[in-house]
Amino acid sequence: MHNIFVYCEIDEGQVADVSLELLTKGRKLANELGCKLEAAVIGHNLKGIEKEIYPYGVDVLHVADDKRLAPYTTLAHAHLVVDLFKKIKPEVALFGATSVGRDLAPRVASKMKCGLTADCTSLVFGDHKDNKSGKEYKNLLYQIRPAFGGNIIATIINPDTRPQMATVREGVMKREISDKAHKGSLKTIKTDEVLTDELFPVRILERHMEKKKINIKASPVIISGGYGVGSKENFELLYELADVLGGEVGASRAAVDAGFADHERQVGQTGVTVRPKLYIACGISGAVQHTAGMSESAKIIAINNDPKAPINELADYSIIGNIEDIIPKMIKFYKQNTK
Protein backbone atom coordinates (compact mmCIF):
# COMPACT_ATOMS: atom_id res chain seq x y z
CA MET A 1 0.00 0.00 0.00
CA HIS A 2 1.08 3.53 -0.80
CA ASN A 3 4.20 2.43 -2.58
CA ILE A 4 5.96 3.75 -5.67
CA PHE A 5 4.93 1.92 -8.84
CA VAL A 6 6.65 1.65 -12.24
CA TYR A 7 5.08 0.18 -15.39
CA CYS A 8 7.87 -1.76 -17.12
CA GLU A 9 7.65 -1.80 -20.86
CA ILE A 10 9.07 -4.66 -22.89
CA ASP A 11 11.08 -3.80 -25.97
CA GLU A 12 12.40 -6.60 -28.18
CA GLY A 13 12.09 -9.10 -25.34
CA GLN A 14 13.92 -6.94 -22.81
CA VAL A 15 12.88 -4.34 -20.32
CA ALA A 16 12.97 -0.98 -22.13
CA ASP A 17 15.74 1.45 -21.18
CA VAL A 18 13.22 4.06 -20.12
CA SER A 19 11.66 1.62 -17.64
CA LEU A 20 15.03 0.86 -16.06
CA GLU A 21 15.61 4.60 -15.76
CA LEU A 22 12.23 4.96 -14.05
CA LEU A 23 12.99 2.07 -11.70
CA THR A 24 16.19 3.87 -10.71
CA LYS A 25 14.21 7.04 -9.98
CA GLY A 26 11.44 5.01 -8.33
CA ARG A 27 13.94 3.37 -5.96
CA LYS A 28 15.21 6.77 -4.86
CA LEU A 29 11.70 8.10 -4.31
CA ALA A 30 10.78 4.97 -2.34
CA ASN A 31 13.83 5.42 -0.12
CA GLU A 32 12.81 8.99 0.59
CA LEU A 33 9.31 7.98 1.62
CA GLY A 34 10.49 4.82 3.33
CA CYS A 35 8.14 2.70 1.24
CA LYS A 36 8.47 -0.13 -1.24
CA LEU A 37 9.07 -0.09 -4.96
CA GLU A 38 6.60 -2.13 -6.98
CA ALA A 39 6.60 -2.79 -10.70
CA ALA A 40 4.52 -4.61 -13.28
CA VAL A 41 5.50 -6.32 -16.51
CA ILE A 42 2.71 -7.20 -18.88
CA GLY A 43 3.45 -9.23 -22.00
CA HIS A 44 4.36 -12.68 -23.21
CA ASN A 45 7.31 -15.05 -22.72
CA LEU A 46 8.42 -13.22 -19.62
CA LYS A 47 10.04 -16.14 -17.84
CA GLY A 48 13.09 -14.93 -15.93
CA ILE A 49 12.35 -11.24 -16.50
CA GLU A 50 12.61 -10.63 -12.75
CA LYS A 51 16.38 -11.23 -12.95
CA GLU A 52 16.65 -8.13 -15.10
CA ILE A 53 14.43 -6.07 -12.82
CA TYR A 54 15.34 -6.94 -9.21
CA PRO A 55 18.82 -5.35 -9.31
CA TYR A 56 17.12 -1.96 -9.72
CA GLY A 57 15.69 -2.39 -6.24
CA VAL A 58 12.18 -3.67 -6.99
CA ASP A 59 10.53 -5.16 -3.89
CA VAL A 60 7.36 -6.52 -5.48
CA LEU A 61 7.09 -7.47 -9.13
CA HIS A 62 3.69 -8.20 -10.68
CA VAL A 63 3.83 -10.26 -13.85
CA ALA A 64 1.04 -10.88 -16.34
CA ASP A 65 2.25 -13.37 -18.94
CA ASP A 66 -0.19 -14.29 -21.69
CA LYS A 67 0.19 -14.53 -25.44
CA ARG A 68 -2.74 -12.15 -25.91
CA LEU A 69 -0.76 -9.43 -24.11
CA ALA A 70 2.00 -9.00 -26.70
CA PRO A 71 2.29 -6.96 -28.78
CA TYR A 72 0.77 -4.26 -26.58
CA THR A 73 -2.87 -3.29 -27.05
CA THR A 74 -4.50 -0.54 -25.01
CA LEU A 75 -7.58 -1.95 -23.35
CA ALA A 76 -6.09 -5.18 -22.01
CA HIS A 77 -3.03 -3.48 -20.53
CA ALA A 78 -5.12 -0.63 -19.14
CA HIS A 79 -7.52 -3.09 -17.54
CA LEU A 80 -4.72 -5.00 -15.82
CA VAL A 81 -3.05 -1.82 -14.57
CA VAL A 82 -6.31 -0.37 -13.24
CA ASP A 83 -7.12 -3.66 -11.51
CA LEU A 84 -3.71 -3.65 -9.91
CA PHE A 85 -3.98 0.00 -8.83
CA LYS A 86 -7.28 -0.72 -7.11
CA LYS A 87 -5.58 -3.49 -5.17
CA ILE A 88 -2.17 -2.02 -4.34
CA LYS A 89 -3.18 1.67 -4.17
CA PRO A 90 0.14 3.17 -5.17
CA GLU A 91 1.14 6.64 -4.03
CA VAL A 92 3.05 7.40 -7.24
CA ALA A 93 2.90 5.65 -10.63
CA LEU A 94 5.48 6.22 -13.37
CA PHE A 95 5.27 5.33 -17.07
CA GLY A 96 7.68 5.88 -19.97
CA ALA A 97 6.69 8.73 -22.30
CA THR A 98 6.82 6.29 -25.23
CA SER A 99 4.28 5.28 -27.87
CA VAL A 100 3.02 2.72 -25.37
CA GLY A 101 3.20 4.78 -22.18
CA ARG A 102 1.49 7.81 -23.69
CA ASP A 103 -1.29 5.61 -25.04
CA LEU A 104 -1.76 3.71 -21.79
CA ALA A 105 -1.25 6.21 -18.97
CA PRO A 106 -4.02 8.66 -19.95
CA ARG A 107 -6.54 5.84 -20.30
CA VAL A 108 -5.61 4.56 -16.84
CA ALA A 109 -5.68 8.05 -15.30
CA SER A 110 -9.13 8.70 -16.76
CA LYS A 111 -10.45 5.46 -15.29
CA MET A 112 -8.87 6.19 -11.89
CA LYS A 113 -10.01 9.83 -12.11
CA CYS A 114 -6.55 10.90 -11.06
CA GLY A 115 -4.07 13.45 -12.34
CA LEU A 116 -1.39 12.68 -14.90
CA THR A 117 1.52 14.87 -15.95
CA ALA A 118 3.14 14.13 -19.30
CA ASP A 119 6.82 14.34 -20.12
CA CYS A 120 8.24 15.31 -16.76
CA THR A 121 11.86 16.33 -16.68
CA SER A 122 12.22 16.21 -12.92
CA LEU A 123 10.37 14.51 -10.04
CA VAL A 124 10.95 15.44 -6.40
CA PHE A 125 8.93 15.39 -3.19
CA GLY A 126 7.89 18.60 -1.56
CA ASP A 127 5.23 20.07 0.71
CA HIS A 128 2.23 22.13 -0.24
CA LYS A 129 -0.31 24.33 1.44
CA ASP A 130 -3.61 24.97 -0.31
CA ASN A 131 -4.28 28.67 -0.05
CA LYS A 132 -8.05 28.34 -0.21
CA SER A 133 -8.70 25.51 2.23
CA GLY A 134 -5.55 26.01 4.28
CA LYS A 135 -4.99 22.29 4.05
CA GLU A 136 -1.37 21.17 4.30
CA TYR A 137 0.16 18.32 2.38
CA LYS A 138 3.44 16.55 3.09
CA ASN A 139 5.58 14.86 0.45
CA LEU A 140 3.59 15.56 -2.66
CA LEU A 141 5.26 14.62 -5.91
CA TYR A 142 6.37 17.78 -7.69
CA GLN A 143 6.06 16.94 -11.36
CA ILE A 144 8.23 19.40 -13.20
CA ARG A 145 7.96 19.79 -16.95
CA PRO A 146 8.43 22.28 -19.73
CA ALA A 147 5.20 23.56 -21.24
CA PHE A 148 4.13 26.10 -23.78
CA GLY A 149 6.61 24.90 -26.35
CA GLY A 150 9.36 24.87 -23.74
CA ASN A 151 8.99 28.53 -22.88
CA ILE A 152 7.90 27.92 -19.33
CA ILE A 153 8.71 25.33 -16.70
CA ALA A 154 5.69 24.26 -14.69
CA THR A 155 5.54 22.42 -11.38
CA ILE A 156 2.40 20.30 -11.28
CA ILE A 157 0.98 18.55 -8.23
CA ASN A 158 -1.96 16.22 -7.58
CA PRO A 159 -2.93 17.01 -4.00
CA ASP A 160 -6.03 14.87 -3.57
CA THR A 161 -6.06 12.01 -6.05
CA ARG A 162 -3.96 8.86 -6.10
CA PRO A 163 -1.86 7.61 -7.65
CA GLN A 164 0.12 10.68 -8.63
CA MET A 165 0.85 9.70 -12.21
CA ALA A 166 3.61 10.92 -14.50
CA THR A 167 5.29 9.98 -17.75
CA VAL A 168 8.99 10.56 -18.39
CA ARG A 169 10.86 10.40 -21.66
CA GLU A 170 13.75 8.07 -22.31
CA GLY A 171 17.12 9.53 -21.37
CA VAL A 172 15.80 12.10 -18.90
CA MET A 173 16.51 10.07 -15.76
CA LYS A 174 19.77 8.25 -15.10
CA ARG A 175 19.90 4.48 -14.98
CA GLU A 176 21.75 2.80 -12.13
CA ILE A 177 21.66 -0.68 -10.63
CA SER A 178 21.04 -0.29 -6.93
CA ASP A 179 22.08 -3.73 -5.71
CA LYS A 180 23.06 -6.67 -7.92
CA ALA A 181 22.08 -9.21 -5.28
CA HIS A 182 18.71 -7.69 -4.41
CA LYS A 183 15.72 -10.02 -4.68
CA GLY A 184 12.08 -8.99 -4.59
CA SER A 185 8.95 -11.07 -4.47
CA LEU A 186 7.12 -12.17 -7.57
CA LYS A 187 3.33 -11.96 -7.88
CA THR A 188 1.74 -13.66 -10.84
CA ILE A 189 -1.44 -12.16 -12.23
CA LYS A 190 -3.87 -14.89 -13.25
CA THR A 191 -4.70 -13.58 -16.70
CA ASP A 192 -7.29 -16.27 -17.46
CA GLU A 193 -9.46 -14.92 -14.69
CA VAL A 194 -9.34 -11.29 -15.70
CA LEU A 195 -8.96 -11.10 -19.48
CA THR A 196 -12.16 -11.23 -21.50
CA ASP A 197 -12.70 -10.97 -25.25
CA GLU A 198 -14.15 -7.46 -24.90
CA LEU A 199 -10.68 -6.26 -23.90
CA PHE A 200 -9.36 -7.02 -27.38
CA PRO A 201 -11.47 -4.98 -29.82
CA VAL A 202 -8.38 -3.72 -31.64
CA ARG A 203 -6.59 -6.39 -33.61
CA ILE A 204 -3.04 -6.05 -34.88
CA LEU A 205 -2.90 -7.01 -38.53
CA GLU A 206 0.69 -6.17 -39.33
CA ARG A 207 3.79 -4.80 -37.61
CA HIS A 208 7.14 -3.59 -38.88
CA MET A 209 9.49 -2.57 -36.16
CA GLU A 210 12.91 -1.25 -36.92
CA LYS A 211 15.83 -2.19 -34.74
CA LYS A 212 17.18 0.58 -32.63
CA LYS A 213 20.02 1.88 -34.74
CA ILE A 214 21.50 4.96 -33.26
CA ASN A 215 21.77 5.87 -29.62
CA ILE A 216 23.34 9.28 -29.39
CA LYS A 217 22.46 9.52 -25.69
CA ALA A 218 25.30 7.24 -24.73
CA SER A 219 27.94 9.20 -26.58
CA PRO A 220 30.38 11.36 -24.57
CA VAL A 221 30.82 13.71 -27.52
CA ILE A 222 27.96 14.98 -29.69
CA ILE A 223 28.37 17.09 -32.80
CA SER A 224 24.93 18.51 -33.53
CA GLY A 225 23.87 20.23 -36.70
CA GLY A 226 21.03 22.65 -37.32
CA TYR A 227 19.33 24.26 -40.23
CA GLY A 228 22.41 26.44 -40.69
CA VAL A 229 24.41 23.42 -41.83
CA GLY A 230 22.55 23.96 -45.07
CA SER A 231 22.39 20.51 -46.67
CA LYS A 232 22.67 16.78 -46.21
CA GLU A 233 26.04 16.94 -47.94
CA ASN A 234 27.35 19.50 -45.46
CA PHE A 235 26.26 17.17 -42.65
CA GLU A 236 29.07 14.88 -43.86
CA LEU A 237 31.49 17.37 -42.31
CA LEU A 238 29.83 16.75 -38.96
CA TYR A 239 30.12 12.97 -39.36
CA GLU A 240 33.77 13.41 -40.15
CA LEU A 241 34.38 15.50 -37.04
CA ALA A 242 32.37 13.03 -34.94
CA ASP A 243 34.49 10.25 -36.34
CA VAL A 244 37.82 11.78 -35.41
CA LEU A 245 36.63 12.91 -31.96
CA GLY A 246 34.91 9.59 -31.23
CA GLY A 247 31.40 11.01 -31.03
CA GLU A 248 27.93 10.84 -32.53
CA VAL A 249 26.01 13.27 -34.69
CA GLY A 250 22.89 14.98 -33.32
CA ALA A 251 20.49 17.41 -34.99
CA SER A 252 17.97 20.13 -34.33
CA ARG A 253 14.38 19.67 -35.37
CA ALA A 254 14.76 22.16 -38.22
CA ALA A 255 17.59 20.00 -39.59
CA VAL A 256 15.51 16.84 -39.22
CA ASP A 257 12.49 18.47 -40.83
CA ALA A 258 14.68 19.59 -43.73
CA GLY A 259 15.79 15.99 -44.23
CA PHE A 260 19.44 16.62 -43.28
CA ALA A 261 19.35 13.98 -40.52
CA ASP A 262 17.24 11.11 -39.13
CA HIS A 263 14.66 11.73 -36.46
CA GLU A 264 16.51 9.42 -34.07
CA ARG A 265 19.24 12.03 -33.90
CA GLN A 266 16.97 14.88 -32.84
CA VAL A 267 17.97 16.57 -29.62
CA GLY A 268 15.53 18.61 -27.58
CA GLN A 269 12.10 18.71 -26.13
CA THR A 270 10.62 16.40 -28.75
CA GLY A 271 13.81 14.47 -29.28
CA VAL A 272 16.30 13.00 -26.87
CA THR A 273 17.82 14.67 -23.86
CA VAL A 274 21.58 14.38 -23.80
CA ARG A 275 24.29 15.36 -21.35
CA PRO A 276 27.60 14.54 -22.99
CA LYS A 277 31.04 15.74 -21.94
CA LEU A 278 31.17 17.87 -25.06
CA TYR A 279 28.35 19.23 -27.23
CA ILE A 280 29.23 21.11 -30.39
CA ALA A 281 26.24 22.97 -31.84
CA CYS A 282 26.84 23.78 -35.50
CA GLY A 283 24.44 26.15 -37.24
CA ILE A 284 21.88 25.88 -34.45
CA SER A 285 20.19 29.06 -33.29
CA GLY A 286 19.44 27.80 -29.78
CA ALA A 287 15.64 27.78 -29.48
CA VAL A 288 14.50 26.69 -26.00
CA GLN A 289 12.99 23.53 -27.43
CA HIS A 290 16.45 22.56 -28.55
CA THR A 291 18.41 23.73 -25.53
CA ALA A 292 15.97 21.89 -23.23
CA GLY A 293 17.65 18.73 -24.46
CA MET A 294 21.32 19.71 -24.23
CA SER A 295 21.81 22.53 -21.73
CA GLU A 296 23.25 20.14 -19.14
CA SER A 297 26.15 19.14 -21.34
CA ALA A 298 29.42 19.56 -19.47
CA LYS A 299 30.99 21.72 -22.18
CA ILE A 300 29.24 23.48 -25.03
CA ILE A 301 30.79 24.90 -28.15
CA ALA A 302 28.66 26.89 -30.59
CA ILE A 303 29.63 27.48 -34.17
CA ASN A 304 27.41 30.10 -35.73
CA ASN A 305 27.91 32.92 -38.18
CA ASP A 306 25.50 35.11 -36.26
CA PRO A 307 27.16 36.65 -33.19
CA LYS A 308 23.69 37.32 -31.76
CA ALA A 309 22.41 33.73 -31.94
CA PRO A 310 20.96 32.75 -28.52
CA ILE A 311 23.03 29.55 -28.47
CA ASN A 312 26.14 31.70 -27.93
CA GLU A 313 24.85 32.75 -24.53
CA LEU A 314 24.71 29.15 -23.39
CA ALA A 315 28.04 28.13 -24.87
CA ASP A 316 31.38 27.97 -23.09
CA TYR A 317 33.00 28.83 -26.40
CA SER A 318 31.27 30.58 -29.30
CA ILE A 319 33.05 30.48 -32.58
CA ILE A 320 31.70 33.12 -34.89
CA GLY A 321 31.95 32.00 -38.51
CA ASN A 322 30.87 29.49 -41.11
CA ILE A 323 30.86 25.79 -40.36
CA GLU A 324 32.27 24.98 -43.82
CA ASP A 325 35.32 26.94 -42.84
CA ILE A 326 35.69 26.03 -39.18
CA ILE A 327 35.04 22.29 -39.01
CA PRO A 328 37.81 21.32 -41.45
CA LYS A 329 40.23 23.39 -39.36
CA MET A 330 39.20 21.54 -36.21
CA ILE A 331 39.66 18.18 -37.89
CA LYS A 332 43.03 19.17 -39.24
CA PHE A 333 44.41 20.37 -35.90
CA TYR A 334 43.11 17.33 -34.05
CA LYS A 335 44.62 14.90 -36.55
CA GLN A 336 47.98 16.63 -36.42
CA ASN A 337 48.15 16.81 -32.65
CA THR A 338 46.98 13.41 -31.49
CA LYS A 339 48.07 9.95 -32.46
Add this chain to the structure above:
Amino acid sequence: MSFRIIVLAKQVPDTRNVGKDAMKADGTVNRGALEAIFNPEDLHALEQALLIKEERKDAEVIILTMGPPRAANIIREALYRGADKGYLITDRKFAGSDTLATSYVLSLAVKKLAPFHLVIAGRQAIDGDTAQVGPQVAEKLDLPQVTYTEKFTEIKNKEVSIQRRLERGVETVSTPLPALVTVHSSAANCRPRNAKLLMKYKHARTISELQEETKDYTEMLNNKPYLQIDEWGVADIEAGEEQLGLSGSPTKVKKIENVVFAAKESIVLSSEDNDIDRLMKDLIDSHVVG
Protein backbone atom coordinates in the same frame (compact mmCIF):
# COMPACT_ATOMS: atom_id res chain seq x y z
CA MET B 1 -28.12 7.15 -41.17
CA SER B 2 -25.08 9.02 -42.21
CA PHE B 3 -21.53 7.97 -41.39
CA ARG B 4 -20.89 10.55 -38.72
CA ILE B 5 -17.35 11.69 -37.94
CA ILE B 6 -16.66 14.07 -35.07
CA VAL B 7 -13.36 15.92 -35.17
CA LEU B 8 -11.98 17.38 -31.92
CA ALA B 9 -9.91 20.47 -32.55
CA LYS B 10 -8.35 23.02 -30.26
CA GLN B 11 -7.29 26.60 -30.70
CA VAL B 12 -3.77 27.07 -29.34
CA PRO B 13 -1.19 29.83 -29.05
CA ASP B 14 1.46 29.41 -31.73
CA THR B 15 4.27 28.30 -29.44
CA ARG B 16 6.37 27.16 -32.40
CA ASN B 17 7.01 30.64 -33.61
CA VAL B 18 8.15 32.52 -30.60
CA GLY B 19 9.73 35.34 -32.55
CA LYS B 20 11.55 38.35 -31.22
CA ASP B 21 8.30 40.35 -30.88
CA ALA B 22 6.97 37.82 -28.41
CA MET B 23 10.00 38.14 -26.16
CA LYS B 24 9.85 40.46 -23.20
CA ALA B 25 12.78 42.56 -22.09
CA ASP B 26 13.63 40.08 -19.33
CA GLY B 27 14.12 37.28 -21.87
CA THR B 28 10.82 35.53 -21.20
CA VAL B 29 7.92 34.93 -23.55
CA ASN B 30 4.96 37.26 -23.66
CA ARG B 31 2.22 34.69 -24.10
CA GLY B 32 -0.39 37.27 -25.00
CA ALA B 33 1.61 38.21 -28.08
CA LEU B 34 1.37 34.76 -29.62
CA GLU B 35 -1.07 34.22 -32.46
CA ALA B 36 -4.02 31.85 -31.83
CA ILE B 37 -3.97 29.05 -34.39
CA PHE B 38 -5.65 25.77 -35.29
CA ASN B 39 -3.63 23.14 -33.42
CA PRO B 40 -1.39 21.66 -36.15
CA GLU B 41 -2.13 17.98 -35.53
CA ASP B 42 -5.86 18.72 -35.40
CA LEU B 43 -5.59 19.91 -39.01
CA HIS B 44 -4.16 16.49 -39.82
CA ALA B 45 -7.13 14.98 -37.96
CA LEU B 46 -9.57 17.10 -39.98
CA GLU B 47 -7.90 15.99 -43.22
CA GLN B 48 -8.41 12.32 -42.33
CA ALA B 49 -12.12 13.02 -41.83
CA LEU B 50 -12.31 14.89 -45.13
CA LEU B 51 -10.57 12.04 -46.95
CA ILE B 52 -13.19 9.64 -45.63
CA LYS B 53 -15.88 12.04 -46.75
CA GLU B 54 -14.45 11.93 -50.27
CA GLU B 55 -14.57 8.16 -50.22
CA ARG B 56 -18.02 7.78 -48.70
CA LYS B 57 -20.77 10.01 -49.93
CA ASP B 58 -22.77 9.37 -46.74
CA ALA B 59 -20.07 10.76 -44.45
CA GLU B 60 -20.73 13.87 -42.40
CA VAL B 61 -17.95 15.78 -40.66
CA ILE B 62 -18.69 17.67 -37.46
CA ILE B 63 -16.10 19.81 -35.77
CA LEU B 64 -16.15 20.24 -32.02
CA THR B 65 -14.03 22.62 -30.04
CA MET B 66 -13.99 23.63 -26.41
CA GLY B 67 -12.57 27.04 -25.72
CA PRO B 68 -13.24 30.75 -25.33
CA PRO B 69 -15.65 32.51 -27.75
CA ARG B 70 -12.86 33.40 -30.17
CA ALA B 71 -12.26 29.66 -30.77
CA ALA B 72 -15.15 29.99 -33.24
CA ASN B 73 -12.37 30.96 -35.66
CA ILE B 74 -11.17 27.43 -35.99
CA ILE B 75 -14.70 26.18 -36.65
CA ARG B 76 -14.84 28.59 -39.58
CA GLU B 77 -11.44 27.36 -40.73
CA ALA B 78 -12.79 23.81 -40.71
CA LEU B 79 -15.94 24.81 -42.61
CA TYR B 80 -13.78 26.49 -45.28
CA ARG B 81 -11.99 23.18 -45.76
CA GLY B 82 -15.03 20.95 -46.01
CA ALA B 83 -16.48 20.25 -42.55
CA ASP B 84 -20.30 20.20 -42.53
CA LYS B 85 -21.05 21.64 -39.14
CA GLY B 86 -19.38 22.96 -36.02
CA TYR B 87 -20.11 23.24 -32.31
CA LEU B 88 -18.34 25.57 -29.90
CA ILE B 89 -18.36 24.29 -26.33
CA THR B 90 -17.88 27.37 -24.26
CA ASP B 91 -18.61 28.42 -20.70
CA ARG B 92 -16.72 30.39 -18.08
CA LYS B 93 -17.08 27.41 -15.79
CA PHE B 94 -14.73 25.42 -18.05
CA ALA B 95 -11.81 27.74 -17.31
CA GLY B 96 -8.82 26.07 -15.67
CA SER B 97 -9.73 22.56 -16.82
CA ASP B 98 -6.89 20.07 -17.00
CA THR B 99 -6.97 17.14 -19.42
CA LEU B 100 -9.31 15.09 -17.25
CA ALA B 101 -11.91 17.87 -16.93
CA THR B 102 -11.51 18.74 -20.62
CA SER B 103 -12.08 15.17 -21.70
CA TYR B 104 -15.12 14.97 -19.45
CA VAL B 105 -16.67 17.98 -21.19
CA LEU B 106 -15.73 16.79 -24.67
CA SER B 107 -17.09 13.31 -23.99
CA LEU B 108 -20.47 14.76 -22.94
CA ALA B 109 -20.62 16.87 -26.09
CA VAL B 110 -19.72 13.89 -28.26
CA LYS B 111 -22.41 11.81 -26.54
CA LYS B 112 -24.97 14.45 -27.42
CA LEU B 113 -24.04 13.97 -31.06
CA ALA B 114 -24.61 10.20 -30.97
CA PRO B 115 -24.99 8.02 -32.94
CA PHE B 116 -21.56 8.51 -34.51
CA HIS B 117 -19.00 6.23 -36.13
CA LEU B 118 -15.68 7.90 -35.48
CA VAL B 119 -14.22 10.51 -33.17
CA ILE B 120 -10.96 11.87 -34.57
CA ALA B 121 -8.58 13.98 -32.47
CA GLY B 122 -5.08 15.25 -33.02
CA ARG B 123 -2.35 13.38 -31.20
CA GLN B 124 -1.41 16.36 -29.07
CA ALA B 125 -1.87 20.08 -28.70
CA ILE B 126 1.25 22.27 -28.92
CA ASP B 127 0.43 24.39 -25.87
CA GLY B 128 0.57 21.56 -23.37
CA ASP B 129 2.04 18.73 -25.45
CA THR B 130 0.22 16.21 -23.29
CA ALA B 131 -1.46 13.90 -25.84
CA GLN B 132 -3.86 12.88 -23.08
CA VAL B 133 -7.22 14.24 -24.13
CA GLY B 134 -7.80 11.74 -26.97
CA PRO B 135 -7.33 8.56 -24.90
CA GLN B 136 -9.22 10.10 -21.99
CA VAL B 137 -12.24 10.95 -24.12
CA ALA B 138 -12.14 7.38 -25.42
CA GLU B 139 -12.14 6.01 -21.87
CA LYS B 140 -15.02 8.24 -20.78
CA LEU B 141 -17.08 7.06 -23.76
CA ASP B 142 -15.94 3.47 -23.32
CA LEU B 143 -14.68 3.39 -26.90
CA PRO B 144 -11.71 1.50 -28.31
CA GLN B 145 -8.82 3.87 -29.09
CA VAL B 146 -6.23 3.91 -31.86
CA THR B 147 -3.51 6.50 -31.33
CA TYR B 148 -0.87 7.91 -33.75
CA THR B 149 -2.89 7.31 -36.93
CA GLU B 150 -0.99 7.85 -40.15
CA LYS B 151 -3.72 6.73 -42.51
CA PHE B 152 -6.92 4.76 -42.79
CA THR B 153 -6.25 1.72 -44.95
CA GLU B 154 -9.85 0.48 -45.06
CA ILE B 155 -13.22 1.96 -44.10
CA LYS B 156 -16.21 -0.33 -43.64
CA ASN B 157 -19.54 0.34 -42.01
CA LYS B 158 -18.67 -1.36 -38.77
CA GLU B 159 -14.88 -1.54 -38.87
CA VAL B 160 -11.87 0.45 -40.00
CA SER B 161 -8.21 -0.46 -40.53
CA ILE B 162 -5.56 2.02 -39.59
CA GLN B 163 -1.83 2.38 -40.06
CA ARG B 164 -0.20 3.75 -36.91
CA ARG B 165 3.16 5.49 -36.61
CA LEU B 166 5.10 4.23 -33.59
CA GLU B 167 8.46 5.42 -32.31
CA ARG B 168 10.36 2.87 -34.27
CA GLY B 169 8.00 1.38 -36.76
CA VAL B 170 4.52 1.11 -38.13
CA GLU B 171 1.62 -1.09 -37.17
CA THR B 172 -1.64 -1.78 -38.96
CA VAL B 173 -4.65 -2.51 -36.78
CA SER B 174 -8.37 -2.93 -37.18
CA THR B 175 -10.96 -1.62 -34.78
CA PRO B 176 -14.72 -2.01 -34.59
CA LEU B 177 -16.79 1.20 -34.77
CA PRO B 178 -17.55 3.45 -33.06
CA ALA B 179 -13.97 4.21 -32.06
CA LEU B 180 -11.75 7.14 -31.21
CA VAL B 181 -8.54 7.71 -33.12
CA THR B 182 -5.80 10.29 -32.70
CA VAL B 183 -3.83 11.50 -35.70
CA HIS B 184 -0.06 11.90 -35.93
CA SER B 185 1.74 14.73 -37.71
CA SER B 186 3.15 12.26 -40.24
CA ALA B 187 -0.39 11.86 -41.67
CA ALA B 188 -1.42 13.79 -44.80
CA ASN B 189 -1.36 17.58 -44.55
CA CYS B 190 -4.67 19.36 -44.44
CA ARG B 191 -5.96 20.73 -47.71
CA PRO B 192 -6.10 24.52 -48.04
CA ARG B 193 -9.31 26.53 -47.77
CA ASN B 194 -11.67 26.01 -50.65
CA ALA B 195 -12.64 29.29 -52.35
CA LYS B 196 -16.31 28.33 -52.77
CA LEU B 197 -16.65 27.18 -49.18
CA LEU B 198 -14.93 30.34 -48.02
CA MET B 199 -17.62 32.38 -49.78
CA LYS B 200 -20.34 30.17 -48.39
CA TYR B 201 -19.25 30.21 -44.74
CA LYS B 202 -17.54 33.60 -44.49
CA HIS B 203 -20.44 34.89 -42.41
CA ALA B 204 -20.87 31.82 -40.22
CA ARG B 205 -21.20 33.06 -36.65
CA THR B 206 -22.07 31.95 -33.16
CA ILE B 207 -25.05 33.73 -31.61
CA SER B 208 -22.77 35.62 -29.22
CA GLU B 209 -20.70 36.89 -32.13
CA LEU B 210 -23.84 38.01 -33.94
CA GLN B 211 -25.07 39.83 -30.87
CA GLU B 212 -21.82 41.72 -30.76
CA GLU B 213 -22.06 42.65 -34.39
CA THR B 214 -25.54 44.10 -33.60
CA LYS B 215 -26.70 43.65 -37.18
CA ASP B 216 -30.11 42.18 -37.63
CA TYR B 217 -29.29 38.60 -38.36
CA THR B 218 -32.65 36.86 -37.99
CA GLU B 219 -33.36 37.11 -41.67
CA MET B 220 -29.90 35.91 -42.57
CA LEU B 221 -30.24 32.85 -40.34
CA ASN B 222 -33.72 32.12 -41.64
CA ASN B 223 -32.45 32.05 -45.20
CA LYS B 224 -29.16 30.40 -44.46
CA PRO B 225 -29.45 28.34 -41.27
CA TYR B 226 -26.08 26.70 -41.99
CA LEU B 227 -24.43 29.99 -41.05
CA GLN B 228 -25.17 29.45 -37.39
CA ILE B 229 -22.41 27.91 -35.32
CA ASP B 230 -24.03 26.28 -32.31
CA GLU B 231 -22.76 27.12 -28.85
CA TRP B 232 -23.13 24.76 -25.93
CA GLY B 233 -22.56 25.59 -22.29
CA VAL B 234 -22.63 23.60 -19.05
CA ALA B 235 -26.42 23.22 -19.07
CA ASP B 236 -26.58 22.07 -22.70
CA ILE B 237 -24.28 19.15 -22.12
CA GLU B 238 -25.67 18.49 -18.63
CA ALA B 239 -22.27 18.54 -17.01
CA GLY B 240 -21.75 18.07 -13.28
CA GLU B 241 -20.14 21.27 -12.05
CA GLU B 242 -17.87 19.52 -9.59
CA GLN B 243 -16.18 17.80 -12.54
CA LEU B 244 -15.41 21.05 -14.39
CA GLY B 245 -12.72 23.68 -14.36
CA LEU B 246 -10.36 23.91 -11.42
CA SER B 247 -12.49 21.84 -9.07
CA GLY B 248 -12.75 19.01 -11.60
CA SER B 249 -9.04 19.02 -12.29
CA PRO B 250 -6.91 16.74 -10.12
CA THR B 251 -3.71 18.37 -11.33
CA LYS B 252 -2.84 21.81 -10.00
CA VAL B 253 -0.15 24.12 -11.20
CA LYS B 254 1.96 24.89 -8.17
CA LYS B 255 4.50 27.09 -9.85
CA ILE B 256 5.33 28.52 -13.25
CA GLU B 257 8.80 29.69 -14.09
CA ASN B 258 9.59 31.47 -17.27
CA VAL B 259 12.52 30.08 -19.15
CA VAL B 260 15.07 32.82 -19.35
CA PHE B 261 17.80 32.69 -21.90
CA ALA B 262 20.47 32.70 -19.26
CA ALA B 263 23.69 34.32 -20.25
CA LYS B 264 26.75 32.38 -19.21
CA GLU B 265 30.39 33.42 -19.18
CA SER B 266 31.42 32.47 -22.68
CA ILE B 267 34.58 32.87 -24.67
CA VAL B 268 34.06 34.28 -28.13
CA LEU B 269 36.38 33.03 -30.83
CA SER B 270 36.86 33.87 -34.48
CA SER B 271 37.30 31.40 -37.31
CA GLU B 272 41.01 32.33 -37.59
CA ASP B 273 43.42 29.39 -37.45
CA ASN B 274 45.04 30.39 -34.19
CA ASP B 275 41.68 30.68 -32.36
CA ILE B 276 40.57 27.25 -33.53
CA ASP B 277 43.93 25.70 -32.76
CA ARG B 278 43.94 27.11 -29.24
CA LEU B 279 40.46 25.78 -28.60
CA MET B 280 41.31 22.30 -29.86
CA LYS B 281 44.47 22.28 -27.76
CA ASP B 282 42.43 23.18 -24.67
CA LEU B 283 40.01 20.36 -25.36
CA ILE B 284 42.77 17.82 -25.82
CA ASP B 285 44.75 19.00 -22.78
CA SER B 286 41.70 18.90 -20.54
CA HIS B 287 40.82 15.41 -21.83
CA VAL B 288 37.38 16.49 -22.99
CA VAL B 289 38.33 14.72 -26.21
CA GLY B 290 41.13 12.32 -27.07
